Amino acid sequence: MTKKNYDHQAIEAKWQKIWEEKQLFQVEIDTSKLKYYILDMFPYPSGSGLHVGHVTGYTATDTIARYKRQKGFNVLHPMGWDSFGLPAEQYAIRTGTHPASTTQNNINTYRRQLKKLGFSYDWNREITTSDPKYYKWTQWLFTKLYNKGLAYEAEVLVNFCPALGTVLANEEVENGKAKEGGYPIERRPLRQWMLKITSYADRLLKDLELVDWPDHLKKLQINWIGRIEGAKIHFEETQTKQTITVFTTRPDTLFGVTYLVLSPEHPLVSSITTAPYRKQVQRYCKEISGKSDLERTELNKEKTGVWTGAHAKHPITDQDIPIWISDYVLMGYGTGAVMAVPAHDERDFAFAKIFHLPIIAVIIPNETDLDIQSGKLCWTEEGTYINSSLGSLNLNGLDLKQAKQAVIHWLESQGKGEKTVNYKLRDWLFSRQRYWGEPFPILHFSDGTRRVLDLDELPLCPPELKDFKPAPTGESPLSKVKKWVHITDSKTHQIAQRETNTMPQWAGSCWYYLRFCDPHNPDKPWSEEAEKYWMPVDLYVGGIEHAVLHLLYARFWHKVFYDCGLASTLEPFQTLRNQGLVSARSYQINQGVYVAPEGVCEENGIFFKLGTKEPLHTQIEKMSKSKLNGVTPDHIICEYGADSLRLYEMFMGPFDKEKLWNSDAVNGCYRFLNRFYDLVTSDKICDEDTAEGLKLSHRLVYQVEKEIEAMQFNTAIAKMMEFINAFSPLASYPKQALKMAIQVLYPFAPHIAEELWEYLGETKSLTYQPFPIFDPNYLIDETVLYVVQINGKVRGKWSLPKEQTKEELLSFLQKQPQIIKYLLKPITKVIFVPNKLINLVCDV
Structure with missing residues (x-):
């Protein structure tokens, strides 16, 4: 055999072409094999393309996908695009290009980059959420939710951005401003489509026991759902006789209530506010309309509020207590009203101190000399009940559990309240005022009735537009196309209006994993056969930023599908893992002005902008296009090769931990691959086995297999490096031992492994070559x-x-x-x- 040099560019181009031409990663249902469905959280194709931080998760899933094929599994490993959404629409508004054109260009960039990395996706299953052939089924699945009573319209308080002209989800708002563009938002009531995710709250909690997810991720979902047992208590406003209902986890403190506080958005504010106070109430509500929920509820902020001039009857004592308004009460949690017990709640205590409201202690600490009754201190722990007896209701002498039960029993007997369970989780605001999203398959009639479109009327495509700006009224851009909006219904022959709101970006990503099972089915979103064979997803990998919303929404939809008989599994994602954040050094001249790494020089550990002597501020931060610290994989691949980049991505550190990117360090992995290449192509190869060579290779197989199964990729690569160090000094290199080492290297660096496999005389791809079996005798x-x-x-x-x-x-x-x-x-x-x-x- 002729000695060859490691030409990574030629080798990688060669094998990527072979894999694509032979479609080696394309799979179909094969009941003779165990399936393994491995999935990445599919990307939104932004204009900046991939950076090396994105590549970490994709490299890990591809490593496992290739390994599982070697282990004999029928591996489904697909890729697609979450392509609807606000960024593409805003780019279209700024540049005058159509979102479809921008999105397609971005997809082409992403696909090219992923193929250059040699990922073993079944590209025959590629899907795009903005493709009518896909969103036809998103619309149809929405009709299933609608018909089950899980989709409804309501006027709700929303985050509205006047500059963007659309409603924004909570996750799209930061510090009272839109993440896209940094524009201020305001809270306003709008007619919106809602989904009853709260109807599934208990199941979303309980079924977390069925999945293999990290504990911290489960806790994030548990906290987001926020199941709390407590009581609803009804207060009567004295003049209008309207009922104000509060939710509380501490009904035992009811004797200590000295005032009520309503959210500024509470529907009763305008009707109960008395004439002398209307102007100041209106002024206050307007002032806080732009604040985020976080800003409003921050513990250390000074409490603000205004009195309505109204009173309510205390349900036990019948005393009049004032009704205030404050921004620390949120309409989106509980009932939008709280009973204030300032002696035993920190927020209520701070508010009462500022506005000189009464403080009545009803619990005092056991065995301490703290003076709670003076009103100078707030006590939030358990203790002894005082001032808590009237008529048949006496809490004095009871413990916490007994006191709660006693109050709830009394309230229920008097028709003034009841035991209840509350959730932090709110129903899902499911509509947006955008063009670039799925149109709702809904027709509105003049009599207030509606009709959902039938399957033969789908997909409902949006009209062609050149102006994507929202209407001046804040409505969706679709509302401007009158011929599209106002129609005669072909089935009922009634005059109808199409829904002009569009679905959020989350809609397409709620069920894409199911479409991957059967992506070309023209008659169904997926077949029963495909769903039963491929589901659930065996391993789902993505960033921790999706730990709550995407996963919660997808789990909710999946449970609806299960109830409809469309899914056979209770949970969509059996095992889930998050990759650690990849950080990089950013270089900043001053606030908001960054310098790209290629424009930086270093002297004695101090960084300067090239051509100047002004020191730069440096910080380790998440990779970001705006901070100029995102490293594209393209130039790394060109210089070192995809295999070196893949190897370094997995070698940087533990998969689930944060890692610091260092482009220069890729060279270390490149040198390792060169050594491996030189080893296999050396003139010391022999056909005879040697005990020492086989011992090293069998130990390598055992160690790497164990580490891959545990997703300890960095230590698996370390074992391969140790193998090279131990194997190189041998007098001769047994071919069989090297073949085993190549098979072990293959999941991590498939191009060079395929090349060396062929060099040693093998004619078939490593893709389905069985993973070597170690002999335990060599481990002794x-x-x-x-x-x-x-x-x-x-x-x-x-x-x-x-x-x-x-x-x-x-x-x-x-x-x-x-x-x-x-x-x-x-x-x-x-x-x-x-x-x-x-x-x-x-x-x-």
Whole structure:
């Protein structure tokens, strides 16, 4: 065999072409094999393309996908695009290009980059959420939710961005501003489509027990759903006689209520506010309309509020208590009203102090001398009940559980409240005022009725537009196309209006994993056969930023599908893992002005902009286009190759931990691959097996297999590097041992592995070549470490052949100078543990 040099560019182009031409990663249902469905959280194709931080998760899933094929699994490993959404629409508004054109260009960039990395996706299953052939089924699935009573219209308080002209989800708002563009938002009531995710709250909690997810991720979902047991208590406003209902987890403190607080958005605010206070109430509500929920509820912020001039009857004492408005009460949590117990709640206490409201202590601490009754302190723990008795209701002397039960029983007997369960989770606001999204398959009639479109009327495509800006009224851009909006219904022959709101980007990503099972089915979103074979997803990998919303929404839809008989599994994603964040150094001249790494020089650990002596501020941050610290994989692939990049992505550190990117360090992985290449193509290869060579290769197989199964990729690569160091000095290189090493390398660096496999005379791709089986006999050490003690104290350690007899070991030790000096007295006893320890007991 002729000696060859490692030409990564030629090798990678060659094998990527072979894989694509032979469609080696395309799969179909095969009931003779166990399936393995491995999935990445599919990307939104932004204009900036992939950076190396994105590549981490994709490399890990591809490593496992290739490994599982070697282990005999029928592996489904697809890729697609979450392509509807606000960024493409805003780009279209700025540039005058159509979102479809922008999106397609971005998809082409992403696809090219992923193929250059050699990922083993089944590209025959590629899907795009903005493709009418796909969103036809998104619309149809929405009709299933509608027909089950899970989709409804309501006027709700929303985050509205006047500059963007659309409603934004909470996750699209940061510090009271839109993440897209940084524009201010305001809270306003709008007619919106909602989904009853709250109807599934208990199941979303309970079924977390069925999945293999990290505990911290489960806790995020549990906290987001926020199941709380408590009571609803009804207060009556004294003038209008309207009922104000509050939810509380502490009904036992009802005797300590001294005022009520309503959210500024509460529907009763305008009707109960008395004339002298209307202007100041309106002014206050307008002032806080632009604040985010986080800003409003921040614990250390000074409490603000205004009195309505109204009162409510205390349900036990019948005393009049004032009704206030404050921004620390949110309409989206509980009932939008709270009963204030300032002696026993920190927020209520702070508010009462500012506005000089009464503070009545009803619990005092046990066995302390804290003066709670003076109103100078707030006590939030358990204690002894005081001032809590009137008529038949007496809490004094009860413990916390008994007091809660007593109050709830009394409320229910009087028709003034009831035991209830509340959730932090709110129904899902499901509509947006955008063009670039799925149109709702809904027709509105003049009599207030609606009709959902039938399957033969789908997909409902949006009209062609050149102006994507929202209407001046804040409505969707679709509302401007009157011919599209106002129609005669072909089935009922009634005059109708199409829904002009569009679905959020989440809609397409709620069910895409199911379409991958059967992507070309023209008659159904997926077939029963395909769903039963491929589902659930065996391993789902993505960023922690999707830990709550995407996963919660997808789980909700999946449970609806299960109830409709469309899915056979209770949960969509059996095992889920998050890759750690990849950070990089950013270089900043001043606030908001960054310098790209290629424009930076370093002197004595200080960074300067090229051509200047002004030091730059440096910080380790998440990769970001705006901070100019995102590293594209393209130039790394060009210089070092895809295999080197893949190897480095997995070698940087533990998969689930944060890692710091260092472009120069890729060279270390490149050198390793060069050494591996030189080893296999050297003139020391022989056909004869040697015990030493086979021992190294079998140990490598055992170690790497174990690490891949545990997703400990960095230590698996370390074992391969150790193998090279140990194998290189051998007098000859057994071909069989090298083949085993190549098969182990293949999941991580498939291009070079395929090339070396072919170099050693193999004619078939490694794709379905079985992963080597290690022989346990080669894992047994021929030597062991013997610990030598004299009178119980360690005096030395020696690596010696296994299975030494007591006599052989004693004879050896009596010849060692560092032992002889301790044997001046006779040995009276020998304690011997085979292959581990010998303790010589001598006369003192």
